[in-house]
Amino acid sequence: MPLSPLEHDRRHGELDQVIRAYAGQPADDTPDTPSEALTAYLRHTWHTRPWALATAEVQLREYARNPPGRLRLRLGEFYAIPDVGLPEADIQQWLSCLADHIGRSVENGEAPPPATPVTHWEWHARFPELAQILGGWFSQDMPDEFDDHDAAVDDYVTGTHPQLVARLVGEVSELLALDLDESDAALAVAELGMEVDPPARYSPGAWLALVAERLQSPRADRGPGAAR
Known part of the structure; x- marks a missing residue:
């Protein structure tokens, strides 16, 4: 067996x-x-x-x-x-x-020094919760399922434990700390499962920073349509 x-x-x-x-x-x-x-x-x-x-x-x-x-x-x-x-x-x-x-x-005691992930496995192992939201809520079906990016983030937060949301915020901060240029940031979010473009006028990094900022704000401070 x-x-x-x-x-x-x-x-x-x-x-x-x-x-x-x-x-x-x-x-x-x-x-x-x-x-x-x-x-x-x-x-x-x-x-x-x-x-x-x-x-x-x-x-x-x-x-x-x-x-x-x-x-x-x-x-x-x-x-x-x-x-x-x-x-x-x-x-x-x-x-x-x-x-x-x-x-x-x-x-x-030869540990490779910290570096930007270089393989698909490493991206997902290092940023598992970010891969969860990008791959699960921002696939190519996202425009058919949600009105906009904020609505997709709202849906993620509604069904996700607050501790995992906090983990997501930390992972976004860690990703931004890699200081990737715009093209490398686009490749990073694609590796993590994102199949749609960020909202108009935002680069991938700027949009992720905005999402993390909103998720850290007290709920009462979030405006209409903002990610909860």
């Missing part, structure tokens, strides 16, 4: 996080140089969950040493490595290479 969620996380949970970091990215790690995807995983995990790195190293190495045999394949009791663009015969060596890079990073 398939792995239970608990057993999956116990045996492969952090391995899965590493593999997810390769979505849309080449698995071009070498023994001397980690890929851009692995560097993004290391950068984010070092600065958010450093204790998880040792778990990732163990799970990667264990899977490389003991890939699922025919019985486990037949029963479905295994973690299926998604297609990362490598021949099946090279997967075990690749996983061992990832484990080596992570192990050296931990042993030597």
